[in-house]
Amino acid sequence: MSQDYRCFASARRRCYALLFDHRTRSGRRMETFWIVISMLSVLSLFIESSASDLFPNSPKILLQLGLMEVVFTAVFTVEYLLRLISSPRKTRYPLSFFGIVDLCTVLPMYIIWLMPSLTLSANLMVLIRLLRVLRVLRVLKLLRYMSDAGILWRSLMRARRKLGIFFGFVAIILCLFGGLMFAVEGGNDGFSSLGTSVYWAVVTLTTVGYGDITPHTALGRMLASVLILLGYSIIAVPTGILTAYMSQELEKGRAARSCQICLHSRHEIDAKFCAHCGAVLEADTSQPVEK
Amino acid sequence: MSQDYRCFASARRRCYALLFDHRTRSGRRMETFWIVISMLSVLSLFIESSASDLFPNSPKILLQLGLMEVVFTAVFTVEYLLRLISSPRKTRYPLSFFGIVDLCTVLPMYIIWLMPSLTLSANLMVLIRLLRVLRVLRVLKLLRYMSDAGILWRSLMRARRKLGIFFGFVAIILCLFGGLMFAVEGGNDGFSSLGTSVYWAVVTLTTVGYGDITPHTALGRMLASVLILLGYSIIAVPTGILTAYMSQELEKGRAARSCQICLHSRHEIDAKFCAHCGAVLEADTSQPVEK
Amino acid sequence: MSQDYRCFASARRRCYALLFDHRTRSGRRMETFWIVISMLSVLSLFIESSASDLFPNSPKILLQLGLMEVVFTAVFTVEYLLRLISSPRKTRYPLSFFGIVDLCTVLPMYIIWLMPSLTLSANLMVLIRLLRVLRVLRVLKLLRYMSDAGILWRSLMRARRKLGIFFGFVAIILCLFGGLMFAVEGGNDGFSSLGTSVYWAVVTLTTVGYGDITPHTALGRMLASVLILLGYSIIAVPTGILTAYMSQELEKGRAARSCQICLHSRHEIDAKFCAHCGAVLEADTSQPVEK
């Protein structure tokens, strides 16, 4: 019994290393495998949704896609159970971001199997379709490999207070102009409620401009022009904030590269030799190192 | 009598501290209270405007929303009177930006009560709806807390001359191209007047592109392409101006942080220790200090 | 006779100083006068073009606007003749940019008066309307006052080679994708000729997106998505070029400010005292000096 348990514990450890540890070669291969499977399952969703257009003459294709769906669900279920069992701390994985995503990925099929009556309700079908779409999020695991994502993320994090204030200010402008247009256009031309008017203001300020709701009175058009020119000016603000911080981060990256012989720092990120003593510089640590 | 007056003066001082002084904890709590009330009143406006869609089967909801409106008006009236009484200099508060906003917030209900005949006129109803929407501006008080807004504001202020010239130049381009399109398309396809053509030019130059007015002649389309490519080039100008100033402001912020022991300056904004002597740096004064 | 001529020459000199020299107070007042007149004449054009909408019940307003048009033409004619006479070098003014603009401003009315038969031709009416719109360009004289425009202009000039290459590259992409869409959509959905397809590509790449011409086939939508994402990436290029040059220009402006006492340079543009010796810095010469 103790032998069995030790054997099981060892298997669990190895399973954990395989599924969670990206520092080993086998772990990274396993991760690549899961990401490829996820991408295939997303591709299958795409094909299924437009199957009637793509293959109008072969109703069999829908059956085959349904079969693939079952296979994908089975594979993802196995993955989820393995991860659940091999994770040493019981509550950590199922409550993590990717744990919840993995659970959402397998749920829809089981809901349909176990409670077929639910599929009759339109609202629950929307929920099931939503859960299936979340499968896309599995591909996000890819980003964990990319160390360059760090500089973007740090710039975003350091700029988050300023961006937050900016978007608070934008939200007030949106409500104000949405309200003004609702008051001026008075229910005509699609400005049927405050909510719709704010939706129009979002579409306009960000220069998307669908054109499904447009002002038709002279006063409304003037107000719209003011909002558009305002949007044109403030579109620059997040760009300015992010650019300033990103320049600083890149500058920091340069400052951090220092020669280990003469301690001269501030080398270019892609420099290979020290500009001061000619010694070979170590590889830039912000680039991923291939083992 | 003198006792009464002293008592009243003391109450007024305390009331002033509560309503206008954001440095005390009670003052900040009071401010938070008013902002939450303002947000709720804005939310109530939103629900009211689409009540017939959201609750098609319950006409009672409109009555309840009307009641809430009365309560909000009462609360805002009390706030306005308290602020008016407690402000030491009589004309300062009612003529300030937020004083006018607070007044606009309470007016609509009283106009409807005192002069119900006005509501029959469509134009005055538009005015009343406009006044109600201004309630959104109360939320702007929130920005006063955010010291990070300062850096954005200072960049904007220092760039205002260059931005002004830029928008003057843009205005001339808009009139010119609006006029050219009016001459070329000659009243067809929505280009019915110079004003409408300039509205089209605004929508086009800023890349909003509703599509409610579009050129249909070959010459008009060429002119539109020139205007669009022009807009594509000059969209960069305000971004460039603001980014350059914002970088300078951030740089200034760094330059301003100096160690009090060895007087070494230019520390990173989020540095905690002096890079030169290792002394603990004081907290960044541009961050709000929690007392 | 010599007396007369001397008198005339002196009047011409004074007239020249008044009309062309912006360094004197009277010259600047005169310039302001002409710009205000120009703006009024542009405003009158706007009112005229939508007179039937604004004043549906008063046909007399058109007559009054016609009268104002005559007055404006008379005033501009007097200005043009005065400038022509007072300019010392005969060919310089009439061949300058503003000389041609001033001529275009007065021509339309005389064409209509002298050759009324021309107004029957639709093409010539377009030309006359075009000439009238050029009146907007008179307002550009305003920009000559604004010394801050210099920094924008210098950045644009220094970046013109890079911007030129960029737009050449964009032109090739536009022709290529316009041609591909024309080949793929094959004359349907508005893609009726190569010219129209390139117009669609312009509207799409620059994110204007009118929606008057949109792809409807799956392949066309994929191509459009590629073009859009390409546009999304390269929208950054002119911004990046201009921002980099504008930062350099601002930096140069700082470097140029040096203390006349201790010769310390690189002061902030809005610094009032030398950071090194405390001497009062002279006013920033890039700001316009009020005499």
Next chain:
Amino acid sequence: MSQDYRCFASARRRCYALLFDHRTRSGRRMETFWIVISMLSVLSLFIESSASDLFPNSPKILLQLGLMEVVFTAVFTVEYLLRLISSPRKTRYPLSFFGIVDLCTVLPMYIIWLMPSLTLSANLMVLIRLLRVLRVLRVLKLLRYMSDAGILWRSLMRARRKLGIFFGFVAIILCLFGGLMFAVEGGNDGFSSLGTSVYWAVVTLTTVGYGDITPHTALGRMLASVLILLGYSIIAVPTGILTAYMSQELEKGRAARSCQICLHSRHEIDAKFCAHCGAVLEADTSQPVEK
């Protein structure tokens, strides 16, 4: 025979110098000639595609355009054969980018001549039209002259990893929101398949906003607003990345300019004299040198 061969070899060398070597004056003149011919052939394509609109009364123009097409094909065939023969390494030119472009340029006419039956198939006509459009790519040869393109290209190359991660992240967001909208709108209002929904997400996130597919439910509009505001924030990211790298490249350009007398470096790119010793600086080598 040996004489003949030497003569041929010499002719081939001279031909190679003429066609491939842009350092000689005659080589550059020849290149200019081919680019002008390419532009004319593209222009002829444009005229042909809208010939029925431009010249409704002259059916002869189509014949003339067809004749020009034959002439262009003949000229391009001669160029291709000359380049093929004169290139010393046999496989290098036909497998290079411009070799393939040159081949595609001449193919369509020969396909139509040799296999006229193919033109009956709609799909092959699309292919032939595609090949003809590739003629635009010949103009890209122009970019090889422009040394300023280098700075743009190097910035793009150095930023390619970060841009790649960014677009990977954008692709996931597009699939996610496309899927959510497909689930929410459920096949209505144009959201007919996952592919179409992702196309909508591309059009929306990049602020193009055609308006051919728009949400009509309240939940759909909220989701669209979130996607739009997300797009508004992240539109800044590629701008920030490119601007930061482009600033560094320009800075490098400055750093690289050093006086050959006193070795003082970091001169402005357009400086003509050394700021330190007054010696004449050599011309900026990043500008093309006219011989």
